[in-house]
Amino acid sequence: MAKDFTTREDNYSQWYNELVKKADLAEQSSVRGCMVIKPYGYALWEKMKSIMDAKFKETGHSNAYFPLFIPKSFFSREAEHVSGFAKECAVVTHYRLKVDEGSNSIVVDPEARLEEELIVRPTSETIIWDSYRNWIHSYRDLPILINQWANVVRWEMRTRLFLRTAEFLWQEGHTAHATREEAVEEAQKMINVYADFVENYMAIPVIKGVKTPNERFAGAIDTYCIEALMQDGKALQAGTSHFLGQNFAKSFDVQFLDKDNNLQYVWATSWGVSTRLIGALIMSHSDDNGLVLPPKLAPIQVVIVPIYNKLEQLPAVSEVALKIKKELEAKGISVKYDDDDNNRPGWKFHEYEFKGVPVRLAIGPRDIQNNTIEVARRDTLTKESMPIDGIADNVAKLLDDIQSNLFKLALERREQMTHEANTWDEFCELIEKGGFVLAHWDGTTETEIAIKEKTKATIRVLPFEYTPEEGKCILTGKPSHRRVIFARAY
Amino acid sequence: MAKDFTTREDNYSQWYNELVKKADLAEQSSVRGCMVIKPYGYALWEKMKSIMDAKFKETGHSNAYFPLFIPKSFFSREAEHVSGFAKECAVVTHYRLKVDEGSNSIVVDPEARLEEELIVRPTSETIIWDSYRNWIHSYRDLPILINQWANVVRWEMRTRLFLRTAEFLWQEGHTAHATREEAVEEAQKMINVYADFVENYMAIPVIKGVKTPNERFAGAIDTYCIEALMQDGKALQAGTSHFLGQNFAKSFDVQFLDKDNNLQYVWATSWGVSTRLIGALIMSHSDDNGLVLPPKLAPIQVVIVPIYNKLEQLPAVSEVALKIKKELEAKGISVKYDDDDNNRPGWKFHEYEFKGVPVRLAIGPRDIQNNTIEVARRDTLTKESMPIDGIADNVAKLLDDIQSNLFKLALERREQMTHEANTWDEFCELIEKGGFVLAHWDGTTETEIAIKEKTKATIRVLPFEYTPEEGKCILTGKPSHRRVIFARAY
Numbered sequence: 001m002a003k004d005f006t007t008r009e010d011n012y013s014q015w016y017n018e019l020v021k022k023a024d025l026a027e028q029s030s031v032r033g034c035m036v037i038k039p040y041g042y043a044l045w046e047k048m049k050s051i052m053d054a055k056f057k058e059t060g061h062s063n064a065y066f067p068l069f070i071p072k073s074f075f076s077r078e079a080e081h082v083s084g085f086a087k088e089c090a091v092v093t094h095y096r097l098k099v100d101e102g103s104n105s106i107v108v109d110p111e112a113r114l115e116e117e118l119i120v121r122p123t124s125e126t127i128i129w130d131s132y133r134n135w136i137h138s139y140r141d142l143p144i145l146i147n148q149w150a151n152v153v154r155w156e157m158r159t160r161l162f163l164r165t166a167e168f169l170w171q172e173g174h175t176a177h178a179t180r181e182e183a184v185e186e187a188q189k190m191i192n193v194y195a196d197f198v199e200n201y202m203a204i205p206v207i208k209g210v211k212t213p214n215e216r217f218a219g220a221i222d223t224y225c226i227e228a229l230m231q232d233g234k235a236l237q238a239g240t241s242h243f244l245g246q247n248f249a250k251s252f253d254v255q256f257l258d259k260d261n262n263l264q265y266v267w268a269t270s271w272g273v274s275t276r277l278i279g280a281l282i283m284s285h286s287d288d289n290g291l292v293l294p295p296k297l298a299p300i301q302v303v304i305v306p307i308y309n310k311l312e313q314l315p316a317v318s319e320v321a322l323k324i325k326k327e328l329e330a331k332g333i334s335v336k337y338d339d340d341d342n343n344r345p346g347w348k349f350h351e352y353e354f355k356g357v358p359v360r361l362a363i364g365p366r367d368i369q370n371n372t373i374e375v376a377r378r379d380t381l382t383k384e385s386m387p388i389d390g391i392a393d394n395v396a397k398l399l400d401d402i403q404s405n406l407f408k409l410a411l412e413r414r415e416q417m418t419h420e421a422n423t424w425d426e427f428c429e430l431i432e433k434g435g436f437v438l439a440h441w442d443g444t445t446e447t448e449i450a451i452k453e454k455t456k457a458t459i460r461v462l463p464f465e466y467t468p469e470e471g472k473c474i475l476t477g478k479p480s481h482r483r484v485i486f487a488r489a490y
Numbered sequence: 491m492a493k494d495f496t497t498r499e500d501n502y503s504q505w506y507n508e509l510v511k512k513a514d515l516a517e518q519s520s521v522r523g524c525m526v527i528k529p530y531g532y533a534l535w536e537k538m539k540s541i542m543d544a545k546f547k548e549t550g551h552s553n554a555y556f557p558l559f560i561p562k563s564f565f566s567r568e569a570e571h572v573s574g575f576a577k578e579c580a581v582v583t584h585y586r587l588k589v590d591e592g593s594n595s596i597v598v599d600p601e602a603r604l605e606e607e608l609i610v611r612p613t614s615e616t617i618i619w620d621s622y623r624n625w626i627h628s629y630r631d632l633p634i635l636i637n638q639w640a641n642v643v644r645w646e647m648r649t650r651l652f653l654r655t656a657e658f659l660w661q662e663g664h665t666a667h668a669t670r671e672e673a674v675e676e677a678q679k680m681i682n683v684y685a686d687f688v689e690n691y692m693a694i695p696v697i698k699g700v701k702t703p704n705e706r707f708a709g710a711i712d713t714y715c716i717e718a719l720m721q722d723g724k725a726l727q728a729g730t731s732h733f734l735g736q737n738f739a740k741s742f743d744v745q746f747l748d749k750d751n752n753l754q755y756v757w758a759t760s761w762g763v764s765t766r767l768i769g770a771l772i773m774s775h776s777d778d779n780g781l782v783l784p785p786k787l788a789p790i791q792v793v794i795v796p797i798y799n800k801l802e803q804l805p806a807v808s809e810v811a812l813k814i815k816k817e818l819e820a821k822g823i824s825v826k827y828d829d830d831d832n833n834r835p836g837w838k839f840h841e842y843e844f845k846g847v848p849v850r851l852a853i854g855p856r857d858i859q860n861n862t863i864e865v866a867r868r869d870t871l872t873k874e875s876m877p878i879d880g881i882a883d884n885v886a887k888l889l890d891d892i893q894s895n896l897f898k899l900a901l902e903r904r905e906q907m908t909h910e911a912n913t914w915d916e917f918c919e920l921i922e923k924g925g926f927v928l929a930h931w932d933g934t935t936e937t938e939i940a941i942k943e944k945t946k947a948t949i950r951v952l953p954f955e956y957t958p959e960e961g962k963c964i965l966t967g968k969p970s971h972r973r974v975i976f977a978r979a980y
Contacts, residue, residue: 029621031557031608036621039552039636046553062529063536067521068641068657076596086587091598093583095645097576106566108581108607117598118521131519131526146529151558155585167558
């Protein structure tokens with residue numbers, strides 16, 4: 001356990017906050033609820049971004065950029081949308097500051113009031129569909145498959161680094177289609193793209209499915225989601241993809257002439273993931289020694305630390321270390337060789353362990369004599385001596401092992417923390433313990449809200465894959481044909 | 491000349507506006523002064539971004555992300571900074587909307603007024619130096635070499651797509667150093683990085699130098715810049731790098747203990763380029779047939795168009811075309827094969843010409859018989875028949891030729907449009923004609939402003955490279971030891 005570092009058992013929430021700061025991922029800024037993403041945290045986001053961006057392009061999407069500001073009136077057009085976002089948005093009312101002549105201080109110039117207030121985008125459906133109206137006239141203009149990487153603002157009252165911040169970074173896909181079927185297919189395709197990314201790169205198992213009406217995106221017909229389970233037994237929504245029907249097309253009057261020359265409203269989807277995923281990554285794999293990163297996302301995959309007593313020994317060690325570095329890099333592995341003489345090896349071991357570097361190599365004069373190198377893996381905290389010959393192949397294999405081991409551990413944990421509840425008491429007890437609780441529900445929003453009020457648990461997802469089963473709602477006893485997944489959530 | 495397309499001679503400004511729209515690069519949004527960057531325009535920005543990003547990383551910089559919002563009081567701390575930006579900024583005053591019970595419309599909730607107004611960043615020196623205060627304690631924490639890719643807002647009254655918009659995308663580097671020398675060196679290094687990018691990728695020759703005090707960034711000690719000349723004879727500032735001295739460190743109280751244990755203020759630089767560069771790119775190379783893109787930045791470098799009379803001929807043509815596409819792609823060339831049967835070859839030729847695709851290949855049954863292919867280059871609008879054998883090598887070479895030809899043409903044009911003025915009348919005449927005017931200046935801001943008022947020309951740059959020469963100020967006749975560059979500018 002690292003010094004001055006809270007354990008998960010002691011206080012999971014404090015452990016998380018300290019980890020984010022001490023691993024140099026992010027910190028609070030002077031602006032309430034807005035974070036500074038530090039270089040190491042941003043390098044992680046860049047890796048995530050570039051992998052997802054490639055996947056979006058492979059599935060036919062292009063990037064574009066729409067305005068940061070949304071006229072207030074646009075919001076009002078889609079009734080559910082405005083009620084979903086109006087309570088937490090940053091409003092621009094003026095466009096100039098001036099020096100107050102009396103106090104000589106800088107004040108907002110009252111004469112520079114905007115005719116119509118602008119909202120800093122919390123999501124861009126409205127401003128984008130306002131543009132799409134001019135882009136879409138005929139079925140030949142469809143589909144439109146666009147993604148945007150952007151910052152958005154939601155004025156959350158209680159914020160936590162990465163998990164819930166007033167400003168966050170995300171991507172938002174916005175697509176337009178000629179038919180309902182095509183739009184539904186797109187929304188489902190993208191939830192699968194997200195699931196692939198989160199499982200195979202972030203090493204976090206997810207459950208794919210659909211949200212209840214109460215948990216839907218404001219303005220959607222259906223919200224598909226991927227739900228993950230954190231180490232403390234709380235659920236985290238890792239990504240959503242919405243089938244928006246014709247709601248935004250109708251609000252913004254976007255119609256097209258179909259092949260039979262009939263005017264029809266356009267069908268829409270939107271889908272997004274955000275820097276919140278970094279929070280999920282931390283809470284899935286990290287431990288009381290700090291961050292644990294899956295190799296596919298680690299900004300530094302391998303660190304090499306030279307071991308020596310006297311500075312004169314360093315050049316000979318460096319020669320071998322740099323040769324190994326080159327071999328690893330030739331395999332596309334990102335390597336840092338830390339020969340900074342100001343810090344001792346023990347300090348470096350701790351530093352890179354805390355920052356979650358998947359593999360650490362340590363090499364000194366004796367290793368060179370023996371033609372071996374010490375290899376430590378971050379996930380299991382074990383180390384072994386390996387021959388220098390063939391080290392690049394072995395490290396590459398080890399990185400693969402760590403990647404799949406992290407997924408396996410997370411999956412096992414989720415399975416251990418997933419239970420069926422058949423009575424209300426059992427349900428309350430399981431919810432209190434944490435984890436996913438599979439239970440019957442009568443299908444009404446009323447019951448869903450009542451359960452949430454009593455237990456703080458929400459219905460996380462109605463999984464796509466499930467076994468039909470007759471049962472009785474955990475709260476009302478009314479008939480139900482399937483179990484749904486309840487949990488307390490981030 | 492394309493139909494419905496204004497020529498440069500007819501109306502250069504209208505030509506530009508039409509080109510941006512018709513080439514599908516960008517359009518005005520419903521929000522005053524904010525643009526929508528469309529997929530083709532954004533693909534161009536992505537290419538520019540990825541090349542520059544790699545150059546920033548090669549020179550030791552890391553990316554990070556700082557808040558969109560800046561507390562009003564931060565602005566006031568650096569006196570020149572606030573006077574430079576206060577007159578054109580978006581001010582957030584509230585954080586909630588509500589339904590007005592009387593009118594049932596959405597209004598700003600007067601109870602959700604922020605205690606301190608937030609400014610949407612026009613540039614991030616203040617919020618970043620507020621963070622740096624906590625990061626920097628000792629000389630060991632220096633240098634800090636950080637870059638941010640972000641959106642910024644400056645409430646410009648007269649906007650033009652890419653050239654001047656209320657919101658734009660940019661990168662801003664912010665570095666912190668232990669010594670003045672190191673900071674000056676960094677600021678100069680980055681102006682050289684920009685010059686390398688603009689000349690060798692954008693194919694636009696630039697003049698490197700320093701701005702006069704009057705044209706400096708608000709808060710800088712020195713502003714280095716690269717200045718380019720557009721086809722209409724107006725100058726465009728393509729990038730700036732600022733030596734900020736200790737101004738921001740003093741305003742935000744950022745001090746460090748040096749090696750001798752003395753407390754000192756930190757030295758700073760900042761540097762940025764923006765989506766404005768896309769405007770420069772268009773105005774440097776494009777012609778009355780539309781966009782002309784340098785191959786190194788073109789999202790599509792080569793388009794292949796099949797020529798056929800009957801649809802039955804297409805498969806045989808496609809077979810050869812796709813083989814050529816594969817060969818080109820193996821050389822890292824981005825290729826589009828447009829076999830859309832809905833559009834005729836003539837339409838396609840026009841379309842890709844207008845969009846500035848550097849090389850167009852056209853191939854039909856007769857070409858296949860002759861084992862040739864028609865190769866057209868966008869820069870010269872010439873075409874020739876080439877053997878299919880070795881086509882990939884020839885096209886790769888052609889792309890290189892186009893890249894260097896565009897630079898050569900732009901350089902020749904600049905040379906033709908650069909003149910020395912030795913009398914006031916000569917100066918006025920040359921400024922009216924357009925281009926760079928080399929003239930003597932007495933070194934005072936007063937004279938600089940007087941010249942601007944009389945001629946609308948500003949001093950664009952005091953070039954790093956110049957020949958000392960005794961002369962007399964073009965306006966006041968006072969002694970001067972060098973010529974500086976005047977021009978009207980975007």
